[in-house]
Amino acid sequence: MRQEGKTIPEIASTLNVAKSSVSLWVRDIRLTSEQKSVLESTKQQIERLNQASKQRHEEGMERRYISQQEGRERARQNDPLHEMGCMLYLGEGAKDPRAVVFVNSDPHMMIFFMRFLRESLKVNDLNLRLRLHCHTSDVQEHQRIKQYWLDLFNLKNDCFHKVNVLKASKTRANHLTNGVCTICVYDARLMMHIYGAIQEYIGIDKPEWFFEDSRR
Amino acid sequence: MAKTDLIRKEKVRAMRRAGHSINEIVEATGTNKTTVSVWLRDLPLTDEQRAALARENPRWANAYQGGQANRRKGLTARKAAQESGREQARLADLLHRKGCILYWAEGAKQKSAVHIINSDPDVVLFFTRFLRDALHVKSEAITIYVHCNTQDELEHTRIKQYWLGLLDLPDLCFKKIILKQGSKFTHTQDDVGLCTVMVRNTHLVMHIFGAIQEYTGIDNPAWLF
Numbered sequence: 001m002r003q004e005g006k007t008i009p010e011i012a013s014t015l016n017v018a019k020s021s022v023s024l025w026v027r028d029i030r031l032t033s034e035q036k037s038v039l040e041s042t043k044q045q046i047e048r049l050n051q052a053s054k055q056r057h058e059e060g061m062e063r064r065y066i067s068q069q070e071g072r073e074r075a076r077q078n079d080p081l082h083e084m085g086c087m088l089y090l091g092e093g094a095k096d097p098r099a100v101v102f103v104n105s106d107p108h109m110m111i112f113f114m115r116f117l118r119e120s121l122k123v124n125d126l127n128l129r130l131r132l133h134c135h136t137s138d139v140q141e142h143q144r145i146k147q148y149w150l151d152l153f154n155l156k157n158d159c160f161h162k163v164n165v166l167k168a169s170k171t172r173a174n175h176l177t178n179g180v181c182t183i184c185v186y187d188a189r190l191m192m193h194i195y196g197a198i199q200e201y202i203g204i205d206k207p208e209w210f211f212e213d214s215r216r
Numbered sequence: 217m218a219k220t221d222l223i224r225k226e227k228v229r230a231m232r233r234a235g236h237s238i239n240e241i242v243e244a245t246g247t248n249k250t251t252v253s254v255w256l257r258d259l260p261l262t263d264e265q266r267a268a269l270a271r272e273n274p275r276w277a278n279a280y281q282g283g284q285a286n287r288r289k290g291l292t293a294r295k296a297a298q299e300s301g302r303e304q305a306r307l308a309d310l311l312h313r314k315g316c317i318l319y320w321a322e323g324a325k326q327k328s329a330v331h332i333i334n335s336d337p338d339v340v341l342f343f344t345r346f347l348r349d350a351l352h353v354k355s356e357a358i359t360i361y362v363h364c365n366t367q368d369e370l371e372h373t374r375i376k377q378y379w380l381g382l383l384d385l386p387d388l389c390f391k392k393i394i395l396k397q398g399s400k401f402t403h404t405q406d407d408v409g410l411c412t413v414m415v416r417n418t419h420l421v422m423h424i425f426g427a428i429q430e431y432t433g434i435d436n437p438a439w440l441f
Contacts, residue, residue, distance in 0.1 A: 078310075080308075080313065080431070083310075083313065083314065083317075084313065084314075084317045084431060084432065087313075087314045087317035087318045087321070088317055088318075088320065088321045089321075090318060090321070090322075090339065091317075091318050091319075091320070091321025091322030091323075091339075092321035092322065108432070108434040108436060109320065109321075111434075112432050112434065201314060202314065202338065202342045203342075204338040204342070206338065
């Protein structure tokens with residue numbers, strides 16, 4: 001196979017032999033210059049791919065940096081709703097860089113956060129996704145709870161894409177009749193905007209918030 | 217609960233519905249007084265029943281009156297404290313606003329202590345700044361606890377010094393280290409644990425709750441407790 005001009009990894013994977021063994025076995029075979037140039041070009045292709053992914057990474061960093069700067073800029077304009085929403089997110093929001101995710105069971109807080117999304121960040125209702133966690137597996141009850149949250153948020157379309165049923169602990173005293181609701185907006189730019197604003201509001205610097213995977 | 221207990225509980229509740237006092241029920245059924253009290257907590261007496269018990273036992277009646285008066289006094293004080301929070305909220309103090317909203321999200325919704333738990337040093341530091349600068353809490357009034365999952369004494373000293381140094385607090389503010397073994401801590405939490413900052417002061421809690429309501433335009437009577 002080596003004489004046909006195959007690469008060592010190719011041979012190793014077709015024959016299911018270790019790469020080091022193949023390397024030993026073919027060491028005495030000289031490739032023709034034609035074969036060599038073919039292999040060389042594959043190598044360059046891989047190099048180019050690596051280069052491209054590196055560039056994508058840098059572009060992503062750049063994009064995230066710009067979004068965070070926008071958030072910081074906004075934070076300097078002293079908009080109370082924006083400020084309060086961001087502070088709420090610092091405490092209660094998920095630190096997932098790809099999406100704005102907010103989970104709570106308190107209707108007051110959920111309405112307030114929804115107001116922040118709509119009025120302050122101009123999020124379109126169509127981009128909202130809701131999730132529900134509750135303890136009952138009764139489908140009719142699910143319908144009731146879903147409708148409860150939709151009415152609360154004044155949403156027309158059914159944004160719920162998931163209902164998670166959790167086993168209730170027997171000892172829990174405050175059973176939540178309306179479950180726990182999650183608001184998601186899958187928008188990395190928005191998330192970076194909020195991150196930037198939080199840093200500006202409380203005067204900190206968190207470089208780890210630039211990265212795509214900041215969950216350590 | 218065992219079946220015999222269930223039967224006994226039903227009997228206890230039936231006696232209460234008939235208007236008997238807790239002591240009478242304890243004597244009649246031989247159940248522990250505390251247990252009886254817990255079982256009856258959601259079963260209030262009617263006004264006539266209470267009046268009848270008061271006639272039988274004037275000492276209890278006085279104690280009950282006193283308790284009610286204290287309750288009203290506490291409620292008035294809490295209302296006043298919430299009002300003071302609302303007033304400060306109308307002054308538009310930025311640090312005050314940010315701190316209160318952070319507390320809404322991350323703080324404990326407890327009656328008697330301002331109480332926030334976090335592993336993010338930035339959050340804890342910011343909150344302490346809010347306590348000192350916006351609410352004028354003295355350093356000595358702050359208590360910190362740290363949850364961590366190592367038993368190493370040296371590590372404990374290091375973690376203690378880390379938080380005290382970060383928050384610039386005297387040694388006596390450090391209450392204790394609470395071991396949380398076997399729980400899945402994330403990387404940062406492994407390093408410095410989880411810090412709890414606490415100020416035991418009902419007035420302050422109510423102040424913050426009042427301010428949150430003023431800032432966000434909601435009304436939550438449950439926060440008066």
